[in-house]
Amino acid sequence: MTRLLLINPNTDAATTARMAEIARGAIAGVTIETATARSGARLITNPAQLAAAALAVDALLDDAALDGIDGVIIAAFGDPGLAELRRRLSIPVTGIAEAAMAKAAEGDRRFSVATTTPELADGIRAAADAYGHRKLLISIRATIEDPAALMADERRLVEALAAACDSALRVDGAQAVVIGGGPLAQAARVLRDRFAEPIIEPLPAAVGLALLRAQSRPLGR
16 A cells, blocks of 8 residues: 655644545545644745745654655645755655646646635746646635634635635636645535536645656666
8 A cells, every 4th residue: 555644834733634634535545644844834824934834844854754655745735845855755755736736737727726825826826837837827816814714714714715716717717726725625625516617626636646656656766
């Protein structure tokens, strides 16, 4: 059975548990281990917190038990620490933004990102460019309310993200919408059944890509 380590770059262990539950249900034949950042923010909402999360992810490797781990998933939408982990590890490292954008862009679909963190919009555009999807990312729709307040009320969170998805699809002409945030995984699960168009869940997309990469590794590496 393939073993993947899911790293939560936020410091909230409860969020780690919720994301792990969704990741474990995504694909059969995968074991999900977890690690939670020991420093940084409970919820990443701005570039400074994202930069701190990258350092926290890198620091986790000093203590993380990687024996028998076949791949790593970074479960924050900015993919903090992705490049550094790839330099340090011989096993595949997958970011949830990387995986979700790849899924959304299948067949050259135009896609949008719906998120609760407007301050990270420039970073999302930069990520789309780095992953080769800049021409397909047609908009970023962000909710208006304070991210922490929304996260504390699941119903309001779902409704706010639903409105963002609707604007992306009806106004911007998106053919798919990525829910931009690891801690938004439960809301993404609800929203996928609300729309006829594809609503991309980053965590299941990352598990699928991480599994493919792990299974494609040459023997002995």
